[in-house]
Amino acid sequence: MLDPRLLRSFVGIIDAQSFTAAADRLSMTQSTISQQLARLEEQVGSALVDRTARPIVATAAGERLLGYARRILALQQEAQAALGDPAGTAPLRIGVPEDLVNAAMAATFRDFSRRHREIHLDVTDGLSRDLTQRYRSGEFDIVIVKEAAAGPDCRASFPEPMAWFESLDAPRAWPDPVPLVTFPPGGLYRDAMFERLERERLRWYNAFSGSSLHNVLIAVEAGIGLSLLPRNAVAGYRVRLHARFPAEAPIVVSIYAREREGIVGELVELLQAVLERRQASPERGARRATTAKRIAPRR
Structure with missing residues (x-):
């Protein structure tokens, strides 16, 4: 050499x-x-x-x-x-559900990165239960998760309205058993779907499982089956509310962080503001989703 x-x-x-x-x-x-x-x-x-x-x-x-x-x-x-040049040399690890990474959150990440060039934002999306486990094991500095109830150490939490959706082209009467579109095992919505149908004493089967929110919504849009989803997540999809289950308990969106001050604390406050705006101004899709006629599966 x-x-x-x-x-x-x-x-x-x-x-x-x-x-x-x-x-x-x-x-x-x-x-x-x-x-x-x-x-x-x-x-x-x-x-x-x-x-x-x-x-x-x-x-x-x-x-x-x-x-x-x-x-x-x-x-x-x-x-x-x-x-x-220290740019991008300090990693900040963040876990967040896929449907929460929207334009507003991306803009927040952009502005934060411009102010702190030394920070490398390492963002991972996934199912909330998996993200929670990884945060507890020390893999993330900040995590945003959906859960049945906020933990005592969360920095902030916001209600997430839930509803059952079907395709705009769904049949007037679903067959018996009812076909479902779900997330993989371990998904929060999946268990809630099964529990609701068991309470209603309806027979069901899992017709389609998708690893991402987009895949699940595409399957619902295509008429493969029913699914329980966040009302704020359906913008742009040809789906409507399924009226047989008009009431569904909300879950919560919670923010957790290992530090309360410094760089981590600053980003947590910015992400909290994004979720506050999301809560105050639901996605247009939630307002546009129409209610289907009351229908029951054939016995």
């Missing part, structure tokens, strides 16, 4: 066209710069400058090396500058 210090002496000599002038520019003695050039010539196995010429010029081998030497030195300077 070519030593950048030796390359710098070589380039300096060619640019200054003199050993003496190059030594002055690089704050070296003429003896030192001559020794460094000699070491480089020994490494490459060729003379790199014509010492008899006045002014000093590169040999044919030196001309071939010169371009590479300049690029190596430029890359070295670029690497040193990058390592000297």
Whole structure:
């Protein structure tokens, strides 16, 4: 590997066209710069400058090396500058349910990143129960989760209205057993769906499972089955409220954080404001969703 210090002496000599002038520019003695050039010539196995010429010029081998030497030195300077810049060197780990990562939250992350260039926001989406477990095990600095009731150590919590949805093209009477569209096992909505249907003494089966909210809503929109979903999450989908189950207990959206002050505390306050605005101004989809006629599955 070519030593950048030796390359710098070589380039300096060619640019200054003199050993003496190059030594002055690089704050070296003429003896030192001559020794460094000699070491480089020994490494490459060729003379790199014509010492008899006045002014000093590169040999044919030196001309071939010169371009590479300049690029190596430029890359070295670029690497040193990058390592000297703290931007993105301090990770801040955040867990959040998929449907809460909206434009307002993205804008908050953007503004926060611009104010704190040293922070690298590492955002993970997933099911709330999994996010909670990972937060408790120390994987996240901040987590936003949906749960039946807020824990005593939450920073803030907000009610999340829930409702049953079906396709705008859903049949006038669902078959018996009722087809369901669910999240994978462990999903909060999934268990609540099963409990409600058991209370209603209705037979059901799992017709479709989706790992993301979008996949679940697409399946509902296509008419595969019913699903219990946040009322604020259906904007832009061709779904309507299913009137057989008009009342469903809300869950809560809770924020947890390991620190109350500093950078973490600042971001928690900003995320809390996003959720407060979301609570005050529900998504248009919740207002646009229409109520289906009261229907019952065929027995």
